[in-house]
Amino acid sequence: MATNNETAVVIVGGGVAGLTLATFLNTANVPCIVLERTARHRIEVRARAGVVEARGVQMFERWGLADRLLGGPVAETIDYRINGVGRVFTAVADDGIASRFCTQQMLVNNLLKELIDVRGGDVRFEVADVAIRNKEGSRPHVSFTDAGGRHDIACDFIVGCDGSRGVSRSSIPDGVLTKYTHEYGYAWVAALVEAPVTGHPIMGVSDDGFVAQLPRGPQRSRYYLQCPVSDTPEDWPDERIWNEIRLRLRDDSIQNVIVHDRDITVLRSVVYAPMQHRNLFLAGDAAHLVPPTGAKGMNLALYDVDVLAQAFIKFVQNNDRTDLDAYSATVLPRLWKYQEFSAWMTDTMHDAGDPTLQGNVRQMMARARLDALFENPVAARLHGEYQRGTA
Known part of the structure; x- marks a missing residue:
């Protein structure tokens, strides 16, 4: 027998994008549930790359979370070597904001503690058989199984943060998205x-x-x-x-x-556009992949969920979905800019x-x-x- 739940936003995927979005929504008292197929202890030991760049630091500061989630400032340097001869490049800025050293593993662990242990957020681990219903004119539903049986969650919106092989993007009908690769x-x-x-x-x-x-x-x-x-x-x-x-x-x-x-x-390089369909929104690797040479994957995902979180809050507080409808148009220009930078780095x-x-x-x-x-x-x-x- 299926059990039923209800919430404003269901987030499919409990990686850095999904947990960051859930934490942002929690700060604004927007109800959400995160569904993650992996056990918490496995997520906590999964090594991933990343340094939260200066723009990301500003974002976490704006949400009042930087000091609780991020490590200390890191020198923004790269030793570019050619046949063993090195030259150190330093990114000089006049905005006073430094990137912070924080691997995805560190950030995810801090988000888990903040969202679950401190705030009591609703994260369901070890879920399977996730199915998305996102039909025109009806409220979205997400169903899944876990150790307690089959569950069905009614919601206003779904966000796919479940990576390039997840169920979220594959649930969108053929012909809706254009794939650039x-x-x-x-x-x-x-x-x-x-x-x-x-x-x-x-x-x-x-x-x-x-x-x-x-x-x-x-x-x-x-x-x-x-x-x-x-x-x-x-x-x-x-x-x-x-x-x-x-x-x-x-x-x-x-x-x-x-x-x-x-x-x-x-x-x-991969981009799916638009990054939304009806009441389903894609973020992070579910919508785009960049070559790791530019080190932009995590930070582009953080930008996606920052834009989404603000749009959800605007809808909940003012019943205004203008920014939700404009989500793809808002994030894609930046995404293409950093795809080009990553391609430049990769080719060079x-x-x-x-x-x-x-x-x-x-x-x-x-x-x-x-x-x-x-x-x-x-x-x-x-x-x-x-x-x-x-x-």
Whole structure:
């Protein structure tokens, strides 16, 4: 027998986008329920990338949550290396707002504590068989099963924050959304290792391919190594990972340490438009993917739910859905701007590397683009604004 619930907003997906949206709505007393297929303890240990950029810090400050959710300020620097020779780029700004170090795992854990443990928010974990009904002229419903049986929730709106393979987007009829996609033609091995970043985060190119090292907490970092899209994790044993890191960074002093896990990430850009259908709204990876080179995935998701939260509050308080209807038109211009930045970063960092892939002319043009960041103040400022999310 199904049990029934009722709320204003059902959020499908309890990752960074869904939990942030629920926390924002909770601050304004807008009722919502979050449905998450994974157990809470598994979410808490799931390592994800991200630094909350300056625009995101301003957003959390506006909601009165920055000090409770975010870590301390982080230097906005990148060590761009070419064949082992590094130059540190610093994003200079005059707005007084610094990005804060906060991986997705840290932010999600803080959101779980704030939303559930402090505020008593309604998050349903380990749900399955989620089904969405979003018909014209009738109130939306979301049904699901959990250990207590089958449940049905009537609501005013549904937000899909359940990623690129979730049920939310797939529930939208064919022909409603336009899919824009671009494949870059290469992938990354992503290796989580027991070694901190000892200096600045590294984005490196060499004649042997791309390599990056980014922080993942005080004792760990994640290395990224360019590889063919056909590679599998089994193609990259520990010894090969460390040999390639030393080769591409031109640094034989790097020691092998524990590799906790490795995955293959295929680089692509994807956008679905519009990002809404009737009373269903898509946010984060459910609506768009960016290549990780630009480090914008989490921050674009945060922008989506910030816009949505304000629109929901306006509707609840004033019965005005103007901003909800304009959601796609509001967020898509920014999304395309940062898709372009991520594509610029991806093409530059990979073209500047192995010349057998794109040729030595593309290699030298890409290296000239990197030189401009250190030689041209206009290029440096624009790059810094994109890095900080204020462009």
